Amino acid sequence: MPKSPLKSRASHAPRPSVRGVPFEVVTSRRRRLHVPHRSRHVPASEWRDYPRPVPDAWHGFARDKGFRIHGRIRDRYHVALECDACGGLTAHKSYTLRTAQPRCGACAEADLADAARAAGLTFLRRVGRDHHYGLYRAACGHVVKRQFEFVERVAARKTDLRCETSLRSRERDEAARQGWDRIGRDPNGNPNYRIYRHSCGHVQRVARVNMSWGQVKCAGCGGAWNARESYIYLLRIEIPGTAFHVLKLGFSRTPVKRFRHQLGLPRGARVELVRVLPMATGHDACAKKSATHASLRRRHPDAVVPLEVYAGILTVRSEVYEAWAFDLIMAHLDRIEAAHPPT
Template sequence: MAHPAHTSLKPAPVSPHIYIGASRNKLYLPRGSRKLSPEGWSRTFAGPIKVEWNAIARSKGFDLVHRIRDKSHVVLRCHTCGALTAQKLFTLRTAQPACAACRHRAFLAMAQKAGLEFQGYDPEHHKLGVYRAQCGHPVRRQFGQIERIAAGHCKLRCETCHSGKEAEEAADRGWQLLGIDPEGNPSYRIYQHGCGHRQRVARANMQSGRFQCTECGEGWATAPSNLYAIRLELPTGLNVVKLGFSRDPQSRLHHQLLLQSGIQAELLRVVPQRTGHAALCREKALHRALKKSDPDAIIPHEHFEDWLSVKTEIYGIEIAPLILKHLDDIRKK
């Protein structure tokens, strides 16, 4: 989470150009020159322009306009877009200069294709641009990633929006999101419980509720729990009912029980129990009773092992009414 491309508290983006001369013409600057003082680019250098330099510039797609800043820099006009670009004289003579204006327009077009608004260049990391996402938040991304987003190979995730979602997840369970994991594990965050205790928790566990506060939390045996019945229809056509107990049956269903997608699942009944120990005792008694009354309804593990994360406690759907009656009788007690 500390990758420079994903950090929002950064200096303001850098503009690709400055204004020079009385006519206030735009002068586009190469990537490595944007940190130099703008005042220096306003100075014209009075040295001569050799004829061979003009010829070299034309052969490479530019007109050499004049010298600027010092003996090492010149201003070139691009034959393609007509914009002015500052370049080192050495680069003009020994390599193919790039038009900073054409490059900038390409970034603008790519950002628009990706559904973003390009706002400038990151002043600290030359491969990063600063963009405004559709949600309105600023994001910093590598130019190559913007190309992949524009091509549909990946999607943009706004860190600000994502952090807000994580904060809501934590608040729903009585915790406050404080920030990234101090130990650097990207799967963990640091949270503060309502009791004031701070704790590292995996985000997946915060979503599922499969953890407790190590300062004030109750163990499963003494914490409130529930008996539950869940109907499951596998893509294989197998229709079954799962009988069990859990502190959070919804979490059990959506985050732990199902191994693959495509399973139709419905929580049929939830019966609150005062403690996990009481829930366990009653669950075991129910399984003993069902094993005695309907042994043929027990579904062998090999019939669902690729789909569910349990090995037992799965029954044919035909005894669902009996299981629900047992649970209703417990609720009435």
């Protein structure tokens, strides 16, 4: 996209939140044409040139508002405007050109791409006709569908992106380590349970947290797994209705059954076990966790939550991280897992 050195993108219009400027893209023309969402019912074929002269006054309106008139389009009411800042084409009513500040659809799209980049995502495209959602490629490589508003919150480092595909594949790995297949969600709709099939063929409903720790006994063959390992674990802790949202990395010699109690969490706090890595020995687990913490503290000091922030909330004293550091921590855990394949 050519960028004019004369005007910055922000100069010709106030920039409302990227959510407020829905456009469709018509691709059947020689150049991409951005069409306001309210005209989404108009078939692409109707956005053809309308070869009549452009009234002189329109050129002046366009110039004042940061555009050049590319030509008339569709019918006598519409005009294709070329943005001075980005060179993109947007269809508007000539009435809008005369009486208001038209928005450039290409700039709006660039805003979405900027917000995505700030959130560590790649913007792919809007989702069909739903002007609240876009498709993005996440750092893990998966395509995720998210609300624009959510992406802005990730960009503002208020939350992290949870990729369902990656989560499912982690759950499959956790189950495989214990000799189970993850089959699906809980038919009763409990978000903490999954359906698993044991290696003996028996199918059973098990809490995901128990599967992660290997605390599961097969009701078909009676097979149970003996915990002889130590664990590195990652928890997500949120207090709904507040800005408190952190990640806690830890290690334990036994499956941690009562996070709430062990962390001294207040009522109403939400705790989610994100990941468990079994390690052969407690020494290993503790050393790896400490090395991860040291590396994060050195290379991403801003990811470490200062003790003052959670002093009155959690009883732990360290290894508490900002929600946005999710990918960083997961990448560390990936490396540890790769170096210590499950036995």
